[in-house]
Amino acid sequence: xxxxxxxxxxxxxxxxxxxxxxxxxxxxxxxxxxxxxxxxxxxxxxxxxxxxxxxxxxxxxxxxxxxxxxxxxxxxxxxxxxxxxxxxxxxxxxxxxxxxxxxxxxxxxxxxxxxxxxxxxxxxxxxxxxxxxxxxxxxxxxxxxxxxxxxxxxxxxxxxxxxxxxxxxxxxxxxxxxxxxxxxxxxxxxxxxxxxxxxxxxxxxxxxxxxxxxxxxxxxxxxxxxxxxxxxxxxxxxxxxxxxxxxxxxxxxxxxxxxxxxxxxxxxxxxxxxxxxxxxxxxxxxxxxxxxxxxxxxxxxxxxxxxxx
Amino acid sequence: xxxxxxxxxxxxxxxxxxxxxxxxxxxxxxxxxxxxxxxxxxxxxxxxxxxxxxxxxxxxxxxxxxxxxxxxxxxxxxxxxxxxxxxxxxxxxxxxxxxxxxxxxxxxxxxxxxxxxxxxxxxxxxxxxxxxxxxxxxxxxxxxxxxxxxxxxxxxxxxxxxxxxxxxxxxxxxxxxxxxxxxxxxxxxxxxxxxxxxxxxxxxxxxxxxxxxxxxxxxxxxxxxxxxxxxxxxxxxxxxxxxxxxxxxxxxxxxxxxxxxxxxxxxxxxxxxxxxxxxxxxxxxxxxxxxxxxxxxxxxxxxxxxxxxxxxxxxxxxxxxxxxxxxxxxxxxxxxxxxxxxxxxxxxxxxxxxxxxxxxxxxxxxxxxxxxxxxxxxxxxxxxxxxxxxxxxxxxxxxxxxxxxxxxxxxxxxxxxxxxxxxxxxxxxxxxxxxxxxxxxxxxxxxxxxxxxxxxxxxxxxxxxxxxxxxxxxxxxxxxxxxxxxxxxxxxxxxxxxxxxxxxxxxxxxxxxxxxxxxxxxxxxxxxxxxxxxxxxxxxxxxxxxxxxxxxxxxxxxxxxxxxxxxxxxxxxxxxxxxxxxxxxxxxxxxxxxxxxxxxxxxxxxxxxxxxxxxxxxxxxxxxxxxxxxxxxxxxxxxxxxxxxxxxxxxxxxxxxxxxxxxxxxxxxx
Numbered sequence: 016x017x018x019x020x021x022x023x024x025x026x027x028x029x030x031x032x033x034x035x036x037x038x039x040x041x042x043x044x045x046x047x048x049x050x051x052x053x054x055x056x057x058x059x060x061x062x063x064x065x066x067x068x069x070x071x072x073x074x075x076x077x078x079x080x081x082x083x084x085x086x087x088x089x090x091x092x093x094x095x096x097x098x099x100x101x102x103x104x105x106x107x108x109x110x111x112x113x114x115x116x117x118x119x120x121x122x123x124x125x126x127x128x129x130x131x132x133x134x135x136x137x138x139x140x141x142x143x144x145x146x147x148x149x150x151x152x153x154x155x156x157x158x159x160x161x162x163x164x165x166x167x168x169x170x171x172x173x174x175x176x177x178x179x180x181x182x183x184x185x186x187x188x189x190x191x192x193x194x195x196x197x198x199x200x201x202x203x204x205x206x207x208x209x210x211x212x213x214x215x216x217x218x219x220x221x222x223x224x225x226x227x228x229x230x231x232x233x234x235x236x237x238x239x240x241x242x243x244x245x246x247x248x249x250x251x252x253x254x255x256x257x258x259x260x261x262x263x264x265x266x267x268x269x270x271x272x273x274x275x276x277x278x279x280x281x282x283x284x285x286x287x288x289x290x291x292x293x294x295x296x297x298x299x300x301x302x303x304x305x306x307x308x309x310x311x312x313x314x315x316x317x318x319x320x321x322x323x324x
Numbered sequence: 325x326x327x328x329x330x331x332x333x334x335x336x337x338x339x340x341x342x343x344x345x346x347x348x349x350x351x352x353x354x355x356x357x358x359x360x361x362x363x364x365x366x367x368x369x370x371x372x373x374x375x376x377x378x379x380x381x382x383x384x385x386x387x388x389x390x391x392x393x394x395x396x397x398x399x400x401x402x403x404x405x406x407x408x409x410x411x412x413x414x415x416x417x418x419x420x421x422x423x424x425x426x427x428x429x430x431x432x433x434x435x436x437x438x439x440x441x442x443x444x445x446x447x448x449x450x451x452x453x454x455x456x457x458x459x460x461x462x463x464x465x466x467x468x469x470x471x472x473x474x475x476x477x478x479x480x481x482x483x484x485x486x487x488x489x490x491x492x493x494x495x496x497x498x499x500x501x502x503x504x505x506x507x508x509x510x511x512x513x514x515x516x517x518x519x520x521x522x523x524x525x526x527x528x529x530x531x532x533x534x535x536x537x538x539x540x541x542x543x544x545x546x547x548x549x550x551x552x553x554x555x556x557x558x559x560x561x562x563x564x565x566x567x568x569x570x571x572x573x574x575x576x577x578x579x580x581x582x583x584x585x586x587x588x589x590x591x592x593x594x595x596x597x598x599x600x601x602x603x604x605x606x607x608x609x610x611x612x613x614x615x616x617x618x619x620x621x622x623x624x625x626x627x628x629x630x631x632x633x634x635x636x637x638x639x640x641x642x643x644x645x646x647x648x649x650x651x652x653x654x655x656x657x658x659x660x661x662x663x664x665x666x667x668x669x670x671x672x673x674x675x676x677x678x679x680x681x682x683x684x685x686x687x688x689x690x691x692x693x694x695x696x697x698x699x700x701x702x703x704x705x706x707x708x709x710x711x712x713x714x715x716x717x718x719x720x721x722x723x724x725x726x727x728x729x730x731x732x733x734x735x736x737x738x739x740x741x742x743x744x745x746x747x748x749x750x751x752x753x754x755x756x757x758x759x760x761x762x763x764x765x766x767x768x769x770x771x772x773x774x775x776x777x778x779x780x781x782x783x784x785x786x787x788x789x790x791x792x793x794x795x796x797x798x799x800x801x802x803x804x805x806x807x808x809x810x811x812x813x814x815x816x817x818x819x820x821x822x823x824x825x826x827x828x829x830x831x832x833x834x835x836x837x838x839x840x841x842x843x844x845x846x847x848x849x850x851x852x853x854x855x856x857x858x859x860x861x862x863x864x865x866x867x868x869x870x871x872x873x874x875x876x877x878x879x880x881x882x883x884x885x886x887x888x889x890x891x892x893x894x895x896x897x898x899x900x901x902x903x904x905x906x907x908x909x910x911x912x913x914x915x916x917x918x919x920x921x922x923x924x925x926x927x928x929x930x931x932x933x934x935x936x937x938x939x940x941x942x943x944x945x946x947x948x949x950x951x952x953x954x955x956x957x958x959x960x961x962x963x964x965x966x967x968x969x970x971x972x973x974x975x976x977x978x979x980x981x982x983x984x985x986x987x988x989x990x991x992x993x994x
Contacts, residue, residue, distance in 0.1 A: 236964055320931055322914065
């Protein structure tokens with residue numbers, strides 16, 4: 016099937032600049048195909064910008080970047096109306112948000128006010144400035160990055176805001192072999208950016224999305240999903256379980272994942288593969304529980320059996 | 325540590341609480357330092373919880389273990405025996421607290437807690453103790469529940485409620501086991517408790533012994549009559565017969581002093597209908613049993629002596645119930661053997677010269693033995709003898725003389741002893757009988773409660789043609805004692821229970837208090853007769869009456885049926901719930917397949933999806949790899965792909981079933 020080859024080619028293309036991160040690349044693509052936004056939580060210099068740039072290239076999307084700072088205002092992102100003396104009217108100057116792929120860098124360094132302006136635009140896929148509503152381009156995809164919250168001078172996103180990101184990824188340090196390869200190639204930050212070839216056309220993107228909507232989810236699978244969700248809500252280790260929105264996000268991503276792996280029905284692996292990225296940031300451990308969201312996902316995966324016992 | 329294995333704070337609070345409630349009933353018996361170990365262990369564990377101290381190292385633990393063993397040895401002089409063993413167990417229990425790392429340690433500790441709860445019953449089986457044990461069981465269960473509910477407030481009411489429900493749910497099973505579980509004889513015996521005081525009438529009698537008992541309001545035994553209760557003046561509960569005098573005390577004949585021919589009871593004619601009654605004795609650590617004369621008992625472990633008394637071969641360490649028939653009119657020993665006559669006439673040589681002279685004088689004046697008895701009793705009545713709970717101390721020698729001619733004030737033992745001495749001196753065989761007289765009737769359940777203050781001593785004289793006749797010199801001095809009991813007799817003196825101001829018996833005048841006391845006594849009676857006294861014989865009796873004759877086979881059937889009755893509904897509901905989950909045919913086939921793979925050495929991990937498992941299994945069992953993938957593919961098609969028609973589903977299911985069945989025929993192919 017050509018779709019499979021298409022996606023493999025796209026992954027390989029991105030992988031040529033972001034070495035040894037195939038799993039994260041696939042998840043990022045999955046998030047994009049599922050019309051979601053992506054939050055990358057990692058230290059600086061791990062390849063967040065490279066990833067977003069590469070994704071924009073292979074999908075042929077327009078790309079903009081906003082560096083979030085503590086004095087950034089909503090208007091700096093959304094745009095402003097400026098009085099134009101020549102024709103005596105206000106004209107709207109769109110902000111950087113009017114792009115197909117926006118890299119919102121270090122989103123937790125700006126004030127909650129600006130954060131919520133971005134998040135609102137992400138959810139609505141439109142911007143209302145001075146009473147006028149302007150739609151954002153389609154596809155619209157935000158990759159926000161966040162420093163690990165223990166760094167000082169940050170406004171960590173509250174759980175309710177985290178829920179708006181379909182996935183959260185951690186890139187992590189590269190594999191030693193990949194890092195060695197990187198050294199040998201001699202990439203450095205000052206060099207000219209490598210522009211990647213476009214691999215997926217708008218038509219193909221639409222096709223992927225429409226196919227994802229038709230992926231079959233059997234009773235057994237929905238049952239498994241429901242047991243997963245029920246476990247997060249009833250088990251003592253969880254302070255906050257998965258919301259219905261979280262459960263739907265899980266199902267949507269799993270469907271896209273199935274399409275990406277050329278299947279017309281969902282299997283439990285699909286759910287399990289997207290589970291850490293989709294669920295970890297939506298789960299809050301109970302006060303006594305020593306682990307974080309990832310540990311909770313691991314617990315969930317272990318405790319809820321695929322086949323009803 | 326795996327976070328799922330840590331002990332939550334709320335459970336820790338309950339565990340420490342349990343520790344202290346479990347040791348509390350033992351506190352009085354334990355050396356003080358063991359209690360200090362409890363405080364120390366609790367403090368240490370709390371400090372560990374707060375992160376200020378760490379768990380003890382291997383060496384410290386070994387040191388503590390050895391130190392406790394040495395401590396127990398020094399405190400008890402031994403490591404063997406009931407009390408040292410329990411002290412050791414309790415110390416270990418406390419020390420276990422400071423190695424409470426994980427959940428599994430808490431399980432060990434709490435399951436041991438249930439066991440420690442039982443050890444309380446080795447010392448007391450009273451109702452309050454049972455209630456306390458129930459509280460303890462609920463507490464331990466609460467701690468177990470809390471262990472599985474991390475993140476809760478420590479004193480969550482729901483946790484306690486769930487634990488209580490669990491304990492209540494176990495009650496039907498407990499009843500079945502109680503009534504039906506075979507009472508197997510002890511496989512090992514616990515050594516006698518060394519520190520328990522012997523209570524009640526003792527095996528010798530010195531002046532002052534019984535008046536000391538007269539100050540105690542403890543219950544000695546309870547009796548339930550079938551039919552009417554005889555008047556209090558007829559209730560002479562015989563316990564011991566004192567025939568020899570030695571070192572200023574009255575004592576029983578030693579068994580080995582009795583010639584073999586005299587050891588058996590002489591035959592007694594039993595005319596008319598007997599009095600039938602059931603006695604439940606409190607533990608005395610002695611071996612005689614109380615009964616009205618002339619008593620026979622068919623209860624097991626009850627024997628009769630040559631003195632027409634009942635006794636038990638072993639000492640009474642626990643409550644003891646026995647059934648008695650008594651013939652008050654029966655003639656005991658119509659003829660006296662020479663040996664017996666000699667024993668019952670013997671007096672310590674050279675003592676009490678004045679009494680001996682008095683006896684000779686009375687003998688000369690009396691026509692026969694019966695008149696002699698009357699004369700002595702008349703002497704007690706007419707001369708100014710006083711009945712008192714606080715008799716003056718008598719000198720060691722010539723006690724009877726001192727009493728008869730000097731102090732003239734005494735309790736029943738003084739009168740009985742003086743009377744028997746006079747009788748023997750006058751040539752009439754006589755002996756002292758010790759036991760209890762009278763008793764309080766509980767109108768609620770028609771039982772007679774005999775207290776320690778009902779302890780009494782009286783005399784028996786042997787008269788030609790009448791055998792042993794009961795003579796109570798106390799009745800001559802203080803008729804109220806016999807008719808109305810000690811309280812009435814001591815009204816003027818005001819000494820009744822004067823040493824125990826809190827005894828509810830002192831406030832019998834207050835109506836509601838008295839009713840409350842009698843109700844509680846009724847409860848104790850029921851508890852003792854139904855639960856504590858439910859031994860092998862009672863069990864057999866009960867089953868015999870309920871099932872109209874019992875055989876081993878029938879008993880097995882009853883046991884199985886009642887087990888089924890209790891566990892059946894539980895099993896049914898569990899199975900039904902499992903059925904309702906309706907694992908589909910395909911799931912069942914696949915799980916069977918997983919079982920077969922597990923037997924071949926590849927186990928599906930928790931939460932592992934079929935596809936990934938198949939890949940892993942195929943890599944491990946290379947030869948069967950294709951088949952594993954095919955079966956998994958079939959299952960995935962059935963379970964997850966919904967686009968096939970029913971016919972194709974059916975075909976796939978058939979294929980899956982066949983493939984799984986065939987897969988069994990070649991396990992371990994790889």
